Amino acid sequence: MTKAALQALLSHWWRNPVQLFTLLAGLALATALWSGVQAVNAEARASYDAAAATLGEGQYDRLVRRDGQPMAQETYITLRRAGWLVSPVLQGRLDGVRIVGVEPLTAPAGIGPITPAQGADIGSFLTGQGQLFANAETAAQLPDLDVIIAAETALGAAITDIGVAQRLLGKVGQIDSLIVLPRQPLGRPDLAQIAPDLLLQPAQGGSDIARLTDSFHLNLTAFGLLSFAVGIFIVNGAIGLAFEQRRPVVRTMRALGLPLRRLIVLMAAELMIFALIAGIIGVALGYVIAALLLPDVAATLRGLYGADVSGTLQLRPSWWLSGLAIALGGTAIAASGALYQMTKMPLLAAAQPRALAMAAGQRAKTQGAIAAALLVVSAILMFTADGLIGGFALLATLLIGAALALPIILSGILAAMNRSARSVTAQWFWADTRQQLPGLSLALMALLLAMAANVGVSTMVSSFRVTFTDFLDQRLASEVYVRTSDAAQSAALLDYAASRADAILPIQSADTQVAGQPTEVFGARDHATYRDFWVFLQNAEGAWDTTFAGETVLINEQLSRRAGLVVGDTVTLQDSSFAVAGVYGDYGNPIGQVVMSEAIFTTLYPDISPQNFGVRMPPADVADFVADLEAQTGIPATQTVDQASIKAISLAIFERTFTVTTALNVLTLAVAGFAILMSLLTLASMRVPQLAPAWAMGMTRNQLGRLELLRAVMLALLTALVALPLGLALAWALLAVVNVAAFGWRLPMYLFPADYARLAVFALLAAGLAALWPARRLARTPPADLLKVFSNER
């Protein structure tokens, strides 16, 4: 029985290969978009994790010198003898590779890949020439050294014994920092007693890089989810139409004695097999998408946040499995409704066309009620959402509500057009389009979501660009930035620049906590640069005057939001209290910031001396200044950055960001276009009985074909009109709710009408292209097929 039933079910696809193709392709594309974006995210995150594991970043407390200089090896020995369980680390660059020296016998587990199981010879590691561990890409940069390939080592880093590192880096006897192991013996002496020049930096529970890049990944993940939602609409449409077309067959099979439960199990199994096949194709396609996107994403992350991400993709089992799970889960979601309906379908119910089932009655009313409820909830959330969950709930209710409302909105518009139509052809066209709506609605919902996602994400990225460019002008006010390596270089710089620069602005900072939030405190020198360029979100009268006078401080937006601080509130630093005089925007920075006067900073943090300087001068003098700097002070040009270069690099990074978002936009739109094509092809066979009477009454087949094309473009246009406000609402939610909840700062929103117009043109083009083939097929329908409609034998 099972074999016969399965053969009958599968024969449907054999006889309808286009429908099978659209089902598989829809699901594969949905999976590809999702898994492609996830692959890029996973690869980048794996790179950060490798970096964190290699360098132990943020995982352990560390001891560093208060002045930021390397410490002597004797300090380490003193601490060990005093009972402190610490392990030394030294870092430096060799041929562009970050050499990390650790001591394997005292280093905590999880720092670097040094395990004997990997073929490491601990003897060679510790003695003689010394072994290094690096991934293949990095190892290629160190041809003359004994490098063992360890894939999980961070890109651009090589691990070795600290003694080898000291020799390779020319830092014999020096240590950068000491890792403090989590378990320490009781009764060990205080740090202040045995090493008063050392500072304990607490663990941060995650690497800085990972936190910095979270914003980028959150946006990519949001895009991935939207793309998948578009895909699910497509799959839902394909499965729904396939069930609809097979409804008479299902009825016949049941009438002939196939039990309902067996039929449902078989149909579910059939779909799951398809989902598995499409999932595998989708994951493979996703891999291709990710491989194409990753170099741009890697370059963006490297440039924007200094995060090294491998430009090549690795095949990760978890990624394959999650892609397949999404394909199977998506199909299950899409099919569950259709299968449920089948269980409720009376055995003797006539095979009603989908149009009749959906156009009227309870289902349309229910859909309208759900849409209205979701939109009301989203409207409430717009004013009340606070936090990441609220933000995503807002996005979900808004998008799903709008998608469900779309057919009702379009139906209303079409009914109005029908009422105002004069000619009989126009009346028939509007009425016929309205009848087509149920069959096309899922594809149009997919188009709506794709366009809204495009508008939303483009608006967000472009707003970020405008804001960030302004922010760069604010923060990179100095024409040249110089980093010195020690106090002698700092003194030489000050001496050299005194006569050649308009002003020298030291940049000095200390890490601390304000109201429980990790915060950087900056000491700023009183200069017009700050007053001229910095923009406050909120400030008291004369904020800079009181701050430079040492009476008040300024805080960034992140600290203001997270600690609930506003102008007039008080912050306490090193037991001194200061009123907040202003709050400034600080985009891209994950932690809090406090700006105070240079004098107060020096009083509160006497051990910190500046090693970064902003130098103000006429832009025309920059080249000469930098050229002479090395000759006169010994500070190499590599320690100098000019403002114009930084801005040029930053803008170039944004162009790459745009490449990524544009590629995703095009892909999502292409998938939506595909959904329209698929729906039109699936509906084509149902269209013949609807068009035959019009043909019989005098319309030519070419006319009918042209009207089919026009119908698709017109529906896409109406959808675009709904998508624009939805996309803007989406952008607002991302910028004003999700971003604030996730990162603590709010981006101003800008509008880009030219971009939206271009997008609308693309959408119309996609719809037109999708409708071309089905319209052509209809225009070429043989008269014999049209006549069959009127034949008793049909």
Added chain:
Amino acid sequence: MKQEVQMLLSVQDIHKTYQTADGPFEVLRGVDLTLAAGETLALTGESGSGKSTLLHLIGGLDASDRGQIWLQGQDIAALDDNGRAALRRGTVGVVFQQFNLIPSLKVADNIAFQARLSEQYDPKWAAELADRMGLGPHLNKYPEQLSGGQQQRVAIARTLAPKPRLVLADEPTGNLDETTAATVMDLMLELVSEAGAGLLMVTHSAALAGRMSRRLHLRAGQVA
């Protein structure tokens, strides 16, 4: 309750009500009938008199509200969904007015389909049925490539392939011209007779009804 053991089919006091937009509509109001093995019975009546509903209840396609339907000693009315499906697979064969073939299966597979579902597929018998129905040249065609008469012959062959004890036919020639209808009926009666099965046929045609061994007229849900 004592049942007529020699009877293939015994219907006793069957009631069925449908909910309509205008309220409940009682389509069958206490119908009784019997049918012996090898007997043929024509069920006639005006549209809406309950003929098709009665056929569907006997075929296990629908459930009655009240009454009993004994088929080969088994009360169909007491069966659940699975039980009724098993009945439709093996014991009863239904010929529909609209043919209800599976469009994606070839003629040969359509003929074999119900027999394979009931695991009573006999290739020789299926081939003989196809041959006698004049379908031999069409076995590799799809239903859409056949005429209406040919499609109905496929439907009848499919119904007879598992050798059912009772054949139910709902206006099986309603969509066919007079000549084709006569040919199809000849074949069906011949094959049913050979198999010793009972035949219960709904028809509007007095001529067709006249060819049955008995005739039962329904009026407003009751035997007239």
